[in-house]
Amino acid sequence: MDTLTNYKLTLLFIFAIVIPSTLLSLFSLLAISRERDLYRARIVQRYRQGADEVAAALDRRLAGPQQDLDRALEAAALDPLEGAASPLAPLVGEGRIFRAVAFVLPSGALASATATAVPRAALRAAELDEMFRAAEDLELRAGDDRAALVAWEEIARRHGDDEQVRAEALLAKARLYSRLEDPPLSAYGAYDELVRRFPLVRDRDGRILSIPARLEIAGICERVRDRAGEVEALEDAVRFIALHEEEIGAGAADLYRRRALERLQAISKELADRAIETAACARRDRDAARAFRASLERGKMLANLRAIQQQAAAGKEMPSSGWLVEKTAEGRAIVYWARLPRAGIAAVEVDVAGLRTRELDPVIAQETAHEDGFFALVERGAPVVAPDPKPDAEELARRPLRFPLDHLEVVALRRDPNAHDPLARLGDRVYVWAVGLALVGLAIGAFVMTRTVRKEMKAAALKSDFVTTVTHELKTPLTSIGMFAETLLMGRVSDKAEEKECLEIIAKETDRLTRLIDRVLTFSKIEARKKRFDLKLTDLAQLVEETLELFKTQMRGAAAKPLSVELLVVQDLPPVLMDRHSIQEVLLNLLSNAYKYGGEAKRIQVTLTKQRRWVLVKVRDWGIGIPWREQRKIFRKFYRANDVLTRDVEGSGIGLTLAKSIAQAHRGDITVKSKVGAGSTFTLWLRR
Numbered sequence: 001m002d003t004l005t006n007y008k009l010t011l012l013f014i015f016a017i018v019i020p021s022t023l024l025s026l027f028s029l030l031a032i033s034r035e036r037d038l039y040r041a042r043i044v045q046r047y048r049q050g051a052d053e054v055a056a057a058l059d060r061r062l063a064g065p066q067q068d069l070d071r072a073l074e075a076a077a078l079d080p081l082e083g084a085a086s087p088l089a090p091l092v093g094e095g096r097i098f099r100a101v102a103f104v105l106p107s108g109a110l111a112s113a114t115a116t117a118v119p120r121a122a123l124r125a126a127e128l129d130e131m132f133r134a135a136e137d138l139e140l141r142a143g144d145d146r147a148a149l150v151a152w153e154e155i156a157r158r159h160g161d162d163e164q165v166r167a168e169a170l171l172a173k174a175r176l177y178s179r180l181e182d183p184p185l186s187a188y189g190a191y192d193e194l195v196r197r198f199p200l201v202r203d204r205d206g207r208i209l210s211i212p213a214r215l216e217i218a219g220i221c222e223r224v225r226d227r228a229g230e231v232e233a234l235e236d237a238v239r240f241i242a243l244h245e246e247e248i249g250a251g252a253a254d255l256y257r258r259r260a261l262e263r264l265q266a267i268s269k270e271l272a273d274r275a276i277e278t279a280a281c282a283r284r285d286r287d288a289a290r291a292f293r294a295s296l297e298r299g300k301m302l303a304n305l306r307a308i309q310q311q312a313a314a315g316k317e318m319p320s321s322g323w324l325v326e327k328t329a330e331g332r333a334i335v336y337w338a339r340l341p342r343a344g345i346a347a348v349e350v351d352v353a354g355l356r357t358r359e360l361d362p363v364i365a366q367e368t369a370h371e372d373g374f375f376a377l378v379e380r381g382a383p384v385v386a387p388d389p390k391p392d393a394e395e396l397a398r399r400p401l402r403f404p405l406d407h408l409e410v411v412a413l414r415r416d417p418n419a420h421d422p423l424a425r426l427g428d429r430v431y432v433w434a435v436g437l438a439l440v441g442l443a444i445g446a447f448v449m450t451r452t453v454r455k456e457m458k459a460a461a462l463k464s465d466f467v468t469t470v471t472h473e474l475k476t477p478l479t480s481i482g483m484f485a486e487t488l489l490m491g492r493v494s495d496k497a498e499e500k501e502c503l504e505i506i507a508k509e510t511d512r513l514t515r516l517i518d519r520v521l522t523f524s525k526i527e528a529r530k531k532r533f534d535l536k537l538t539d540l541a542q543l544v545e546e547t548l549e550l551f552k553t554q555m556r557g558a559a560a561k562p563l564s565v566e567l568l569v570v571q572d573l574p575p576v577l578m579d580r581h582s583i584q585e586v587l588l589n590l591l592s593n594a595y596k597y598g599g600e601a602k603r604i605q606v607t608l609t610k611q612r613r614w615v616l617v618k619v620r621d622w623g624i625g626i627p628w629r630e631q632r633k634i635f636r637k638f639y640r641a642n643d644v645l646t647r648d649v650e651g652s653g654i655g656l657t658l659a660k661s662i663a664q665a666h667r668g669d670i671t672v673k674s675k676v677g678a679g680s681t682f683t684l685w686l687r688r
């Protein structure tokens with residue numbers, strides 16, 4: 001085939017298949033990767049929003065309690081900050097976000113919440129002593145409770161600026177009222193006021209007045225059958241004693257506690273147990289408050305609070321509350337401060353570790369229940385540690401919390417979708433396989449197409465060769481027929497014998513012409529699958545003998561060279577089912593090939609043998625032979641070995657094709673063994 005056609009074919013293949021399919025693959029790849037990018041962008045966006053929301057939720061965990069604290073501090077500033085009734089009690093203490101409270105007093109001194117009411121060591125005036133004695137005389141000696149009441153009221157009025165006097169007056173009034181009234185409501189009010197306003201005030205003998213007052217309140221509640229009020233007062237007493245054990249003194253604390261607990265025990269054992277637990281808790285709160293005070297003094301925090309205090313006192317415009325943050329050995333100390341009217345500054349310690357474990361981590365745990373990702377809370381800039389992230393988690397966003405928790409960050413992570421989604425991985429693999437298979441398919445298609453086209457083109461070329469050769473072969477006998485017929489017509493032949501010779505040549509050439517046309521017709525019939533075979537049991541040896549005779553007569557005359565044909569029948573052969581005429585045609589073809597390509601020595605050997613289920617006819621010559629590479633091709637349509645020697649010999653290239661088709665139609669075959677220069681052996685295989 002010429003290079004131009006090759007070139008055109010290649011171009012056709014490139015433009016019709018390679019470029020379009022490559023472009024198509026590229027476009028689909030692009031589309032897929034764009035789709036993936038979009039999907040990823042959406043996910044990242046979603047996780048960013050998620051991280052914002054989680055960070056906001058975490059911020060609220062502190063902001064909410066902080067507002068409550070503001071309110072409580074405001075309320076507490078108006079009242080003493082002591083006891084279960086204090087507005088701070090539910091917000092500050094063990095297990096809360098705010099662990100302890102301390103105060104920077106207007107003087108700059110630091111005090112814990114338990115010591116706001118600093119006892120005043122006021123010198124007792126002589127006048128005051130006198131009034132006290134007079135009031136006691138009225139009560140104890142004269143037994144005139146009403147007059148005593150008036151006397152105590154006078155004392156309170158005159159010395160209203162002295163806490164101790166007011167406290168003692170309240171206690172005395174309460175005592176008198178409880179004798180004068182039933183139910184003793186005024187007494188209750190007086191005790192209550194004493195407990196709330198002067199919790200740590202002592203009498204002249206150094207006893208803290210609010211403790212017996214609490215027990216008295218419990219007694220009054222019992223009298224009026226207010227069980228809840230009684231329990232509350234007793235529990236409050238136990239808690240208060242626990243908080244102030246040192247100020248009260250071990251002996252007195254023990255005595256009071258035992259009295260309160262006995263009473264609670266009488267009501268129910270659980271109540272007593274609860275009170276003991278409350279007391280223990282109160283003690284821990286007290287220790288926490290002390291530790292907080294110590295830590296404030298240790299670091300720069302106290303100095304900062306004092307500075308705030310001073311600036312406020314100097315009338316500077318400044319916020320009423322805020323956060324202070326200090327790095328410590330244990331991590332981070334966070335303090336909330338609030339300015340209180342008259343009482344200085346309240347400093348509230350945040351339980352940073354507790355805030356994280358009790359408040360923030362549960363939020364994170366809840367938010368983590370996401371379909372394909374999760375959130376984690378880490379120190380700012382720190383990596384997410386085991387058990388998260390899983391090795392294939394990808395970080396999508398980081399959001400710091402708001403001050404004062406800005407040392408923490410919410411991290412949004414996404415599990416690798418492929419690692420967790422077997423379908424996605426499968427999809428990827430299928431994709432790779434599909435592309436691979438498509439490429440392989442393309443290659444195979446290209447190969448098959450090129451081969452088919454080449455083959456068809458070659459066949460077309462061979463066909464045109466065939467037409468040329470057949471025409472040529474037709475022309476040769478026609479020419480000699482025409483020539484001899486003309487000679488006879490012209491009457492140029494005088495001799496009878498000569499005339500007969502002319503006629504014989506005409507008959508032979510006509511015969512040759514007929515056979516050639518027969519062959520071409522058979523060939524086209526077989527090609528169109530229209531050939532019918534007339535199968536009969538035939539004696540092959542006899543057929544071969546007859547064919548040899550026929551061949552010899554055909555060759556006679558034409559054979560310029562001497563011809564020697566020998567027949568060897570090696571074994572007795574059984575009759576074979578065949579179409580006699582067609583097989584003879586095959587044999588004639590093999591014989592004429594052996595003659596045509598038999599070289600100088602026109603020797604042909606025909607052997608008849610059997611081999612298991614086969615009967616074989618071998619036609620051997622000692623001629624030019626066939627190169628190994630051509631041996632398969634000679635059976636193809638119109639194929640003629642590309643040899644100079646072949647070219648010199650007349651032929652159409654359909655003889656062997658026809659012979660093989662006929663043999664195969666008999667469920668047999670034709671094979672060849674040949675060596676260039678040494679000759680060829682063609683074997684016809686027929687089934688017995």
Ligand code: ADP
Pocket residue numbers: 589593594597598621623624625626634639640641642646650651652653654655656657680
């Ligand atoms: P043709 O003889 O008409 O060319 P065939 O189909 O009979 O066509 O043979 C095909 C080709 O096989 C021949 O052209 C020749 O090159 C080769 N061939 C056939 N028989 C022989 C042989 N006995 N020795 C050498 N070449 C042969």
